[in-house]
Amino acid sequence: MIRLYYYPGPNPAKVALFLEEAGLPYEVTPVDIRKGDQHHPEFVAINPNAKAPALIDGDTVIFDSNAILLYMADKTGRFLSASGDAGRGQLLSWLMFVATGVGPYSGQAVHFKSYAPEPLPYAVNRYVYETERHWRVVDAHLSQSRYLAGETYTIADMALWGWALALPFIVGEDAWARLPNAKRLIDEISARPAAVRARELAHRHHYKAEMDADAHAHMFPQNGRLVDA
Numbered sequence: 001m002i003r004l005y006y007y008p009g010p011n012p013a014k015v016a017l018f019l020e021e022a023g024l025p026y027e028v029t030p031v032d033i034r035k036g037d038q039h040h041p042e043f044v045a046i047n048p049n050a051k052a053p054a055l056i057d058g059d060t061v062i063f064d065s066n067a068i069l070l071y072m073a074d075k076t077g078r079f080l081s082a083s084g085d086a087g088r089g090q091l092l093s094w095l096m097f098v099a100t101g102v103g104p105y106s107g108q109a110v111h112f113k114s115y116a117p118e119p120l121p122y123a124v125n126r127y128v129y130e131t132e133r134h135w136r137v138v139d140a141h142l143s144q145s146r147y148l149a150g151e152t153y154t155i156a157d158m159a160l161w162g163w164a165l166a167l168p169f170i171v172g173e174d175a176w177a178r179l180p181n182a183k184r185l186i187d188e189i190s191a192r193p194a195a196v197r198a199r200e201l202a203h204r205h206h207y208k209a210e211m212d213a214d215a216h217a218h219m220f221p222q223n224g225r226l227v228d229a
Contacts, residue, residue: 002026005043007033007052008202010103011065014162015053016201018069018155020194022078028201034208036218065162066099069155079158081149094141094148094156098163102138105130106163109170115211115220132171135179142181153189161189 004019006012006028019026031037031052038050047054047063054063057075062068073080081087109127112120138160141148148156164186168175176183189195208215 003056005054010162012053016198030205034215091149098159139179139182
């Protein structure tokens with residue numbers, strides 16, 4: 001049985017989407033990052049980066065969300081690009097574009113807008129700008145392509161979908177009006193039954209909602225001392 005270590009967030013969401021799309025049986029172990037579950041030795045032994053998600057499949061342990069997507073797609077033969085080197089190149093390029101661009105810049109934008117202990121306008125401007133720029137690249141590409149890797153729905157699209165909920169918060173409520181092609185893809189994925197089930201996963205367990213000093217210390221130990229002060 002596959003075991004998914006999960007917290008409601010963009011990276012675990014895209015893994016849950018794959019598992020639901022593939023119809024694979026799996027069990028969920030909650031990782032409540034505001035309570036510090038990610039720092040427990042038992043979890044760090046699975047994910048040395050102390051982040052959700054992680055996945056165990058028999059004797060195989062994978063601890064990066066994009067690596068999980070690629071591993072599961074290769075194992076099942078599902079949600080990969082069209083056959084041939086050209087299709088594989090497109091899939092890997094867009095998957096890594098999300099992994100190294102959309103995801104990290106979106107995460108940093110959220111952090112500096114909401115969780116930094118003091119206002120840092122330069123950092124906010126930098127990461128909000130880069131988040132929107134990455135999405136504009138996606139939007140321009142999707143004006144010529146149904147999915148990121150051509151005409152086939154793949155793990156690259158799933159990776160992008162995981163970050164979609166954060167976009168209006170980062171760049172403004174009119175984000176989707178400015179990115180109609182990206183919106184078309186995200187709306188299509190969100191309407192899939194597997195995506196609905198993946199979103200519902202966030203409500204199957206109780207997670208701490210308060211962003212108090214303890215939560216800050218667990219999630220951002222580098223500035224927990226400043227928050228307490």
